[in-house]
Amino acid sequence: MFFSFFSNTSFAANNDGEEIRYEELVNQLTAKRKASISRSTPDTLDNLKIHAGFGLIGSANSVNINGSNSIKYQNGFQVSLGIDLFSPEWASEVDMRNFGQTKSGTETRSLREFDLKFMNRAMFNSIYGYRLGAGIGNRYLKIEDERNDISINDNTPCGLMLFGLDSMINKNMSVGIEGVFHSSLINRTADRNSLDMTFRLDTYF
Numbered sequence: 001m002f003f004s005f006f007s008n009t010s011f012a013a014n015n016d017g018e019e020i021r022y023e024e025l026v027n028q029l030t031a032k033r034k035a036s037i038s039r040s041t042p043d044t045l046d047n048l049k050i051h052a053g054f055g056l057i058g059s060a061n062s063v064n065i066n067g068s069n070s071i072k073y074q075n076g077f078q079v080s081l082g083i084d085l086f087s088p089e090w091a092s093e094v095d096m097r098n099f100g101q102t103k104s105g106t107e108t109r110s111l112r113e114f115d116l117k118f119m120n121r122a123m124f125n126s127i128y129g130y131r132l133g134a135g136i137g138n139r140y141l142k143i144e145d146e147r148n149d150i151s152i153n154d155n156t157p158c159g160l161m162l163f164g165l166d167s168m169i170n171k172n173m174s175v176g177i178e179g180v181f182h183s184s185l186i187n188r189t190a191d192r193n194s195l196d197m198t199f200r201l202d203t204y205f
Contacts, residue, residue: 048084053202061194074099093117106147112140131164141191156191158182176200
């Protein structure tokens with residue numbers, strides 16, 4: 001009882017020589033400690049970014065038609081959307097790619113693709129950096145050639161590996177090139193593998 005009364009009525013002097021209650025002194029010290037911890041350990045989630053991008057693609061696609069392999073060249077574009085994975089050095093990204101329709105002689109072909117990528121990214125210096133990753137995708141290849149009696153409409157799951165170089169324009173924008181190798185995960189498809197080169201423009205916010 002005595003100690004409780006003493007603690008409730010104790011006083012201390014502040015820097016200006018004024019007396020303050022014991023409880024007020026404890027509250028002030030606790031508030032200062034919490035503010036110091038908050039400043040020294042910022043929330044990691046505040047540094048995570050969403051990224052959106054656009055790219056122009058050149059692709060060489062290995063296709064097996066009636067037991068014969070051939071290389072098909074196509075140009076297209078991609079739209080991408082990604083997010084950091086709890087660190088600026090790791091990210092995931094979804095790409096939607098469209099190569100439109102290409103004609104070669106009597107052959108008409110089209111290709112669409114959806115990719116999910118997981119990447120590690122690092123900077124060589126304040127301007128240049130790289131990305132390295134892997135992922136999975138799904139490709140929709142259609143080839144029609146009435147003269148040679150060819151009709152292909154394949155849906156092909158694939159694995160992919162990527163490597164890219166980036167150059168920062170500012171903290172919210174970069175340009176770069178990215179090479180992606182796709183390999184089919186199934187055998188019953190004409191679409192076997194491809195090597196793509198993409199010129200990218202990415203934004204971060």
